[in-house]
Amino acid sequence: MRLSTTRSLRPPRRSLPAAAVLVFLLQACSFGPVVRDVALPGRPAVLLAAGDIADCRNVAAPDSGAELTATLVERELARDPSAMAMTLGDNTYPVGLPREFNDCYHPTWGRFKARTLPAPGNHEYYTTGAPGYYGYFGAQAGAAGRGYYATTAGSWKLIALNSALRKDAFAAQVEWLKGELAKDKRVCTLAFFHHPPFSSGGHANNAFMLPVWNVLAGAGVDLVLAAHDHHYERLAPLDAQGKPDRRGARQFVVGTGGATLSPLRLPLPATEARNNTVPGVLKLELRDGGYSWKFLAAVPTDFSDHGHGLCH
Numbered sequence: 517m518r519l520s521t522t523r524s525l526r527p528p529r530r531s532l533p534a535a536a537v538l539v540f541l542l543q544a545c546s547f548g549p550v551v552r553d554v555a556l557p558g559r560p561a562v563l564l565a566a567g568d569i570a571d572c573r574n575v576a577a578p579d580s581g582a583e584l585t586a587t588l589v590e591r592e593l594a595r596d597p598s599a600m601a602m603t604l605g606d607n608t609y610p611v612g613l614p615r616e617f618n619d620c621y622h623p624t625w626g627r628f629k630a631r632t633l634p635a636p637g638n639h640e641y642y643t644t645g646a647p648g649y650y651g652y653f654g655a656q657a658g659a660a661g662r663g664y665y666a667t668t669a670g671s672w673k674l675i676a677l678n679s680a681l682r683k684d685a686f687a688a689q690v691e692w693l694k695g696e697l698a699k700d701k702r703v704c705t706l707a708f709f710h711h712p713p714f715s716s717g718g719h720a721n722n723a724f725m726l727p728v729w730n731v732l733a734g735a736g737v738d739l740v741l742a743a744h745d746h747h748y749e750r751l752a753p754l755d756a757q758g759k760p761d762r763r764g765a766r767q768f769v770v771g772t773g774g775a776t777l778s779p780l781r782l783p784l785p786a787t788e789a790r791n792n793t794v795p796g797v798l799k800l801e802l803r804d805g806g807y808s809w810k811f812l813a814a815v816p817t818d819f820s821d822h823g824h825g826l827c828h
Contacts, residue, residue, distance in 0.1 A: 560801035561670030562596050564589045564812075566773030567604025567637060567710060567743025572620035581774030581795045582624035584814040589797055592812070593628055600669065601628050604743035604770055605637025605679070605710025607649065612640035617652040624774070632656065633676060636663050637710035637744065641680040664689050666696050672802045673702040677709035679725060679742075690727055697735040703805060704827035707732050708741040712769045714758065716784045717745025717792075730756045733765040736828045739800070739807065743771035746778040747792035748811055750821060754786055763828055768809070770798045789821040 570582040577583060593599050603625070608616035617626075625632070634657050640649040650660040658665035662685075663678035675696060681689055697705070711722040713729040722744070732740060734756040748771075753764035769790075771778075777792045796813040810822040 558670070558804040560803045560808075561672060562592070562599035563602050563633075563669060563706075563800040563802065564592050564599065564797045565602040565604060565708065565741050565768075565800065566770045566797040567635075568606045568746050568771040568775040569603060569773035570607060570616070570621040570624055571609040571775045572616075573609060577620050577623040580620070580624065581776070581814075582620065583774070585772070585774045585795050585797055586624040586627060588812055588814045589625070590627060592799065593631060599631070601625070601632045602708060602741070603632060603634045603773070604708055604741055605635050606639040606743065606771075606775065607634065607637065609639055609775060611642035612646055612648040613643055614648040614651055617648050621652070629653075629656075633667065633674065633708075635676045635709050636678055636680055638680050646680070661685075662689070664692065666700075668702075669706075669802055671702065671704060671804050673700055673705045675705065675707040675737075677707060677728065679709040679711040679722075679728075686724075690731060693728065693731055694735075697731070697737070704802065704807070705735075705737045706739040706741065706800075706802070707737055710742060711744050712742035712767060713740075714751055714754070714767055714784060714786065715742075715745045715769050716749060716781050716787055716790060717747050717769065717771070718778050718781065719745050720781060726758070729758065729765075736763075737765050738825070738827045740765050740767040741798070742767065742769055743773070745769055746771040746775055747780055747790060748772050748796065748798070748821070749790040750788045750809075751784065751786040752788050753825075758786075760786060766825060768798055772796050791817075791819045791821070793817065794819060 608621045634653050636649050640646040665676050667674045713725040749769040751767045753766045755761035755764040772795045794813045794817040799810045801808045806826040808824045
């Protein structure tokens with residue numbers, strides 16, 4: 517994988533009704549049809565993705581949830597020297613200070629920093645300008661203050677976006693995204709960032725990301741990864757307006773990187789699988805013309821989710 521030369525707040529947490537908390541606090545669900553396996557050519561490019569990762573406010577790094585998922589990622593990286601880790605924002609808690617990266621993230625997910633594609637979240641920006649994030653990841657995070665960039669994995673194009681940007685900076689990112697998608701029309705494309713346009717978690721949908729979704733789905737992007745809500749969720753492919761479309765973009769929420777898991781709301785019409793009981797990471801195998809996914813749990817569980825899909 518190589519980074520291309522083109523790479524470059526806190527929303528209020530909504531309260532959940534008491535009944536919803538009781539019903540959905542610990543829930544593991546699957547919805548929709550079983551996805552059939554498909555034969556895909558070529559050696560896969562492997563990605564291991566999660567967000568909402570390192571929180572050492574009440575526990576030491578070696579005893580944290582981030583240690584559980586880091587051990588899992590480390591094992592997978594050892595199996596494939598070309599595999600990469602991918603962060604989906606809120607890499608550290610509570611406010612993204614340099615010491616949080618040094619004392620909590622670095623002893624866990626920092627063990628494979630050189631093999632990580634990062635994206636920022638809102639917690640990094642609780643400190644103005646996210647200096648801890650940009651200082652820690654350096655050039656890996658794209659241009660300081662922007663945090664969006666493009667890279668490749670095998671035959672796939674990967675686009676990291678910064679969903680913590682607002683106003684003019686957000687609009688500039690959208691224009692950059694349009695240009696990036698227009699100039700390199702690969703068969704398969706994946707975008708990753710922190711705030712999911714669609715989620716059945718406590719934060720619910722993030723309407724301000726719909727302009728980004730409209731561009732991504734409208735351009736035929738295949739996969740979209742996000743976090744923010746501390747659960748795992750897979751949605752059916754959706755079109756640019758968020759309506760079911762088998763040729764649309766498939767979104768995952770993977771906020772299971774180690775921070776405390778959180779309650780769920782009622783499932784969305786597009787929800788196909790979800791779980792908020794176990795930390796873990798999403799393993800993607802990206803091949804020519806398609807992909808496969810599997811949720812890897814960091815602790816024993818009965819929940820599983822895996823399947824295959826074809827690019828547009």
